[in-house]
Amino acid sequence: MKNIGNLKEFACTPDRFQGGHRLCPGCAHGMIVREVVNATDDDLVVSTATGCLEVCSAIYPYTSWDVSWLHIGFENAAAGISGAEAMYKALSRKNKLYNEDRNVKFVAFGGDGGTYDIGFQSLSGATERGHDFLYVCLDNEGYMNTGGQRSSSTPIGAHTTTSPRGRVSYGEKHRKKDLTMIMAAHGAPYVATAVPGSKHWKDLAAKAAKALSTVGPTFINALSPCTTEWKFKPEDTVEIGDLAVETCMFPLYEIEDGHKLTINYRPKNKVPVEEYLSKQGRFSHLFKPENKWLIEEIQKEVDRYWEYLQRREEAGV
Amino acid sequence: MATPKEMMTTWDKIQPGAVLPSFEDPEKKIRSKFNSYNYKVADWRVEKPVFNRDLCIDCDFCWVSCPDSCFIVEEVENKRGKKQAKIVGINYNLCKGCAVCVEVCPTPIKSLLMFPEFVDNDEALKQWPKKD
Numbered sequence: 001m002k003n004i005g006n007l008k009e010f011a012c013t014p015d016r017f018q019g020g021h022r023l024c025p026g027c028a029h030g031m032i033v034r035e036v037v038n039a040t041d042d043d044l045v046v047s048t049a050t051g052c053l054e055v056c057s058a059i060y061p062y063t064s065w066d067v068s069w070l071h072i073g074f075e076n077a078a079a080g081i082s083g084a085e086a087m088y089k090a091l092s093r094k095n096k097l098y099n100e101d102r103n104v105k106f107v108a109f110g111g112d113g114g115t116y117d118i119g120f121q122s123l124s125g126a127t128e129r130g131h132d133f134l135y136v137c138l139d140n141e142g143y144m145n146t147g148g149q150r151s152s153s154t155p156i157g158a159h160t161t162t163s164p165r166g167r168v169s170y171g172e173k174h175r176k177k178d179l180t181m182i183m184a185a186h187g188a189p190y191v192a193t194a195v196p197g198s199k200h201w202k203d204l205a206a207k208a209a210k211a212l213s214t215v216g217p218t219f220i221n222a223l224s225p226c227t228t229e230w231k232f233k234p235e236d237t238v239e240i241g242d243l244a245v246e247t248c249m250f251p252l253y254e255i256e257d258g259h260k261l262t263i264n265y266r267p268k269n270k271v272p273v274e275e276y277l278s279k280q281g282r283f284s285h286l287f288k289p290e291n292k293w294l295i296e297e298i299q300k301e302v303d304r305y306w307e308y309l310q311r312r313e314e315a316g317v
Numbered sequence: 318m319a320t321p322k323e324m325m326t327t328w329d330k331i332q333p334g335a336v337l338p339s340f341e342d343p344e345k346k347i348r349s350k351f352n353s354y355n356y357k358v359a360d361w362r363v364e365k366p367v368f369n370r371d372l373c374i375d376c377d378f379c380w381v382s383c384p385d386s387c388f389i390v391e392e393v394e395n396k397r398g399k400k401q402a403k404i405v406g407i408n409y410n411l412c413k414g415c416a417v418c419v420e421v422c423p424t425p426i427k428s429l430l431m432f433p434e435f436v437d438n439d440e441a442l443k444q445w446p447k448k449d
Contacts, residue, residue, distance in 0.1 A: 007376065007377040007378070007380075007381060008375065008377055008395075008401035008402050009399070009400065009401060009402075010377075010381070010402075011377040011380045011381070011390055011401075011402030012390065012392050012400055012401070012402045015386045017386065018352055018353050018354040018386060019353070019354065019358075019385035019386040019387050019408065019411030020352075020353035020354050020355070020356040020357070020358060020385070020410070020411050021353050021385070022358065023384060023385075025361060025362070025384075025413035025414060025415035026384065026413075026415035026416075026417055027384050028384065029384070030383075030384025030385060030386075031381070031382055031383075031384050034384075034386060035381065043336045043337065043338055044336075045336055057353070061351045062351050062352070062353040062355075062356050063351060063352065063353060064352075064353040064354075066337070066352075067337055068335075068336050068337045087333075087334070088334060088336075091333070091334040096334060097334055098332050098334050098335040098336070099335075099336065099338065102336070102338065104336050196382070197382055197421070198378035198381055198382045198421040201378075201381045201382070227415075234415040234416065234417070235415060235416035235417055235419065235420045236420070237384075237415075237417055238382055238417055238420060238421055239420065
């Protein structure tokens with residue numbers, strides 16, 4: 001496990017995810033991926049599901065990855081990485097490894113479409129079989145690569161092209177699926193949530209280092225604010241991520257062995273959700289008089305969930 | 318043990334089970350000409366960040382929150398003999414001008430500011446806001 005002390009030491013790490021990829025300016029995917037792949041000194045094997053990250057980091061003939069990298073279909077990033085891991089174990093048993101003295105870690109990246117919806121069966125299967133890998137979900141709350149369709153990660157009230165706002169509709173009608181808890185219910189040894197940015201950088205890097213050093217399937221759900229489809233200015237990416245934590249819309253916690261829940265960050269003063277919603281264009285219709293009730297509903301739901309997390313942490317179950 | 322150069326052949330010659338080793342020493346790093354590091358996205362931006370070394374306190378917030386890894390870092394030793402990173406500049410080939418680095422800069426007078434693309438860097442440093 002790499003010792004991540006302070007940012008001055010961490011910044012000496014040579015980057016393994018190079019710039020020059022074609023992600024949007026201010027995209028949080030780049031921040032998350034850089035921190036995760038730099039959080040270990042071991043060799044990495046990465047598989048990436050189809051999505052923004054794969055499309056933008058591997059445009060022919062260029063590649064942004066300085067690690068062994070595998071692109072695989074939308075639905076089977078976890079299946080691909082579990083196959084690579086199983087083959088590596090088999091070669092290791094037969095003493096046929098290429099570089100025996102090195103540790104190798106396996107990481108899969110997927111967007112929220114490739115994790116919450118399409119890739120869920122392969123992720124669930126790989127977790128159940130107990131392969132030794134880390135799955136990082138880059139949760140930007142919709143299919144942003146194809147122009148912003150809804151996914152099961154889209155929060156209630158958000159405008160997307162397939163849940164549009166208008167005279168009769170207030171946007172997305174279903175609440176966000178709680179994938180982190182579902183993954184914890186699989187009995188995975190380590191499951192956590194994270195946000196990018198300078199305030200919570202250590203939280204994300206330490207979680208990635210801990211997940212990589214844990215034997216068994218591990219999962220990190222990282223919120224990735226999307227400047228294009230959430231409709232905010234590129235420079236506000238870090239601020240939006242921090243606000244999601246301060247308002248408890250996206251609390252930072254980790255669950256070990258499927259039951260031991262720890263809240264990693266408690267906001268001193270809980271900010272009302274209006275702060276978070278008003279910064280984003282996709283929620284701008286909620287501030288019309290006829291939709292005000294929905295903001296109160298969201299606030300109630302957020303308070304309920306925060307209360308639930310705190311009680312669970314106290315009880316230790 | 319195979320060296321990275323031996324392993325970096327064409328895709329059909331890679332041995333089964335070979336994993337690309339990590340490059341701990343940046344100087345030994347081999348980049349192929351198709352690494353996106355050699356690609357230019359400079360024409361995406363209309364405003365560029367300018368870095369003022371005199372005001373920088375080396376907190377490295379900009380390094381960790383830059384999505385395009387465009388901060389050039391030098392490894393130096395501090396007073397206690399520990400290695401630490403020192404920001405020395407910006408790689409303008411990779412910067413897309415998102416201004417996240419300017420937002421996260423914590424110094425009272427920011428050590429990173431956005432200037433229009435046509436302003437020369439030396440000219441920009443002269444226009445820097447002064448303490449009252």
